[in-house]
Amino acid sequence: MAPNDAVFETVVYGELRRLAAAYMRRERPGQTLQPTALVHEVYMRLAKTEPAWTDRNHFLGIAARSMRQILVDRARARGAQKRWAGMDRVTLTESLVGAGHDDAMLPALDEALSRLEQLDPEQARIIELRYFIGLSVEEAADALTMSPATLKRRWALARAWLFRELSRDPAPSQS
Amino acid sequence: MTATEWVRVRDLFERLLDQSEPDALAWLDREAGDNIPLRTEVLSLLEHHKKAGVFLSEPATVEPAPYDDPSLEPGQVVGPYTIIREAGRGGMGRVYVASDARLGRMVALKAVRSQLADSAQRDRLRREARAAAALTHPGICTVYALEDLDGDLFIASEFIEGRTLRQEMADGGHPSLLNAVNTARDIAAALAAAHAAGIAHGDLKPDNIMRAYDGRLKILDFGLARLEPASQALQGLHDTRLGAIGGTPGYMAPEQLNGRPPDARADVFGFGVLMYEYICGTHPFNASTPLGIAARVLESDAQPITAVRSDLPQTLAEVIDRCLRKSASERFASAGEIVRALSLDTHEAPRARVATWWRAHQLIVMGLYLVASIAAWQIKELRGGSATALFLTVGIAATVAAVFRGHLLFTERVNRPGLTPERRRTAPITLAVDLLIAAALGLDGVMLGLSAPLPAVLTLALSVGLALARLIVEPSTTAAAFGETSPNAS
Numbered sequence: 082m083a084p085n086d087a088v089f090e091t092v093v094y095g096e097l098r099r100l101a102a103a104y105m106r107r108e109r110p111g112q113t114l115q116p117t118a119l120v121h122e123v124y125m126r127l128a129k130t131e132p133a134w135t136d137r138n139h140f141l142g143i144a145a146r147s148m149r150q151i152l153v154d155r156a157r158a159r160g161a162q163k164r165w166a167g168m169d170r171v172t173l174t175e176s177l178v179g180a181g182h183d184d185a186m187l188p189a190l191d192e193a194l195s196r197l198e199q200l201d202p203e204q205a206r207i208i209e210l211r212y213f214i215g216l217s218v219e220e221a222a223d224a225l226t227m228s229p230a231t232l233k234r235r236w237a238l239a240r241a242w243l244f245r246e247l248s249r250d251p252a253p254s255q256s
Numbered sequence: 257m258t259a260t261e262w263v264r265v266r267d268l269f270e271r272l273l274d275q276s277e278p279d280a281l282a283w284l285d286r287e288a289g290d291n292i293p294l295r296t297e298v299l300s301l302l303e304h305h306k307k308a309g310v311f312l313s314e315p316a317t318v319e320p321a322p323y324d325d326p327s328l329e330p331g332q333v334v335g336p337y338t339i340i341r342e343a344g345r346g347g348m349g350r351v352y353v354a355s356d357a358r359l360g361r362m363v364a365l366k367a368v369r370s371q372l373a374d375s376a377q378r379d380r381l382r383r384e385a386r387a388a389a390a391l392t393h394p395g396i397c398t399v400y401a402l403e404d405l406d407g408d409l410f411i412a413s414e415f416i417e418g419r420t421l422r423q424e425m426a427d428g429g430h431p432s433l434l435n436a437v438n439t440a441r442d443i444a445a446a447l448a449a450a451h452a453a454g455i456a457h458g459d460l461k462p463d464n465i466m467r468a469y470d471g472r473l474k475i476l477d478f479g480l481a482r483l484e485p486a487s488q489a490l491q492g493l494h495d496t497r498l499g500a501i502g503g504t505p506g507y508m509a510p511e512q513l514n515g516r517p518p519d520a521r522a523d524v525f526g527f528g529v530l531m532y533e534y535i536c537g538t539h540p541f542n543a544s545t546p547l548g549i550a551a552r553v554l555e556s557d558a559q560p561i562t563a564v565r566s567d568l569p570q571t572l573a574e575v576i577d578r579c580l581r582k583s584a585s586e587r588f589a590s591a592g593e594i595v596r597a598l599s600l601d602t603h604e605a606p607r608a609r610v611a612t613w614w615r616a617h618q619l620i621v622m623g624l625y626l627v628a629s630i631a632a633w634q635i636k637e638l639r640g641g642s643a644t645a646l647f648l649t650v651g652i653a654a655t656v657a658a659v660f661r662g663h664l665l666f667t668e669r670v671n672r673p674g675l676t677p678e679r680r681r682t683a684p685i686t687l688a689v690d691l692l693i694a695a696a697l698g699l700d701g702v703m704l705g706l707s708a709p710l711p712a713v714l715t716l717a718l719s720v721g722l723a724l725a726r727l728i729v730e731p732s733t734t735a736a737a738f739g740e741t742s743p744n745a746s
Contacts, residue, residue: 087513087514087515088513088514088550088554089547091505091513091550092505092547092550095505096547101318115315115317115318116315116316116317116318117315119318127547130543130544130547130548148316152316152318184316187316200257200259200262201259201262201266208312211312211315212312212315212316213315213316214315215315215316234269234270234273235266235270237273237305238266238269238270238301238305240305240308240311240312240313241269241301241302241304241305241308242301242304243311243312244304244305244307244308244311244312245300245301245304248304
């Protein structure tokens with residue numbers, strides 16, 4: 082009997098969270114860690130002990146979702162909403178188009194992504210795979226069983242849609 | 257926007273991506289026709305596509321320097337509380353020992369992490385804390401108050417000095433049988449009080465059971481399980497199932513792993529796992545990864561506890577094995593039933609005062625054996641002949657019976673759980689021997705007959721007394737002491 086998704090999600094989420102926390106204690110502030118490395122490590126562990134349970138594409142989908150949850154929760158815990166709401170328009174746009182990863186935008190991104198998800202769940206999966214666990218275009222296309230060219234176009238659409246949402250509404254919705 | 261409209265927007269957007277600027281606009285005009293909103297939407301998205309720069313192109317990163325709730329220093333005053341020291345870190349945040357100026361008592365002050373602090377979550381926390389505060393039982397850590405102090409949330413609860421069962425287990429060594437039985441009873445009793453009030457714990461594990469230094473057991477964090485970080489997603493804004501399961505995988509019931517909220521039956525399962533681990537020192541579903549543990553909880557049965565500890569009283573072993581059933585309906589419906597099942601076992605342990613009468617009975621009967629032997633010896637001196645044979649019969653039988661009764665008294669003192677089987681084993685022998693003595697004395701009495709009326713009557717009285725003591729008095733003292741109706745009932 083294969084585990085149902087709820088069990089699998091709980092376990093993957095728990096493992097990622099635990100590993101992320103362990104890494105964050107070990108590294109010095111200023112250094113960053115690619116989620117890809119974490120996801121890979123969790124996959125290797127699970128594949129070793131429970132090979133029957135670990136279909137790679139299924140795993141990646143759940144890991145990406147978990148990583149989104151973990152990063153967004155952490156950003157919320159650091160008071161990201163306040164920082165985000167406090168930014169003026171210029172800083173906001175700069176931080177959106179800038180190369181640096183800014184976790185202040187994560188809660189707002191997460192909310193926008195949930196709205197996009199309602200419109201088109203596939204769009205959210207693409208963002209999770211590409212942005213939250215850093216898969217390449219080819220890897221993400223593979224995980225979603227579509228051609229890299231299609232994935233690239235849909236990724237562009239999701240990015241444009243989210244960018245518009247975030248630059249339109251700097252204040253996070255009241256929760 | 258509907259799903260169909262979205263697909264249309266997506267298709268137009270994707271095709272425009274591949275075209276050069278001047279052609280594109282004309283093409284879009286043709287495609288969209290007079291559908292102005294469609295045209296506007298596609299153009300808007302295209303425009304933002306161009307402006308987006310490297311937005312999201314670099315993957316998110318996990319940054320070190322984990323956030324940390326600011327800690328409170330000893331001596332610091334928070335509302336009515338003065339911090340004394342930090343006691344540790346729990347799932348929800350730091351825990352402090354503090355003194356409450358209003359009542360002059362010590363409290364455990366739990367700081368709730370700031371991410372749990374939005375209004376919906378506060379309401380939820382308030383409800384849970386109120387439910388937990390309604391529980392007053394000596395086996396449950398009392399929640400005093402949920403405090404909102406300068407925007408920070410704190411849970412003030414009873415301060416207990418002691419060690420958790422997890423810490424006890426870490427110190428090694430198996431608990432004695434007496435300790436195992438008492439621990440199971442205490443936890444089940446406290447849990448039963450909560451279940452009777454309609455509150456499930458949801459996260460029973462050795463870390464949540466504290467043994468105070470005075471020996472009393474206390475269950476901690478009642479009803480707060482679902483507030484642990486693993487379950488924050490559930491309270492979030494989005495309909496995501498991630499982490500919707502509170503609790504700790506190794507102690508969660510199969511149905512809980514499948515996403516059902518914890519209830520009394522899930523607690524019963526947690527109780528089983530917890531007691532199994534405490535008594536045996538090994539987790540019943542042990543595996544090297546959480547996924548492996550979850551798999552075993554769902555799919556494989558634990559090794560029967562008696563296979564690991566064969567000396568465990570049968571009742572307790574059966575209770576624990578039943579708690580670990582996969583199907584919730586096969587388990588005890590609540591901890592109250594566990595208490596009842598375990599209390600059947602208390603009949604085995606003599607009820608203190610009545611057992612004293614049982615002991616007295618044994619001693620008196622042993623005294624009567626001595627009197628009977630002396631009487632038979634005196635009669636042999638008087639009569640000789642067949643009286644010698646009767647004296648030998650009484651003497652040997654009395655010695656045998658006295659040895660068995662002494663053995664039972666000894667067993668009752670040092671090995672109570674073993675008493676019942678011993679009693680059942682020896683009952684036919686003592687019965688036969690007692691009746692033999694009574695019969696021999698009866699013959700002695702008849703033999704004396706009219707030649708020595710007084711000793712004859714005394715001897716006959718002793719004979720009848722011994723027979724009555726064995727046939728009528730002893731069954732009733734035994735039944736009173738051990739809760740049995742007949743020595744053959746099992």
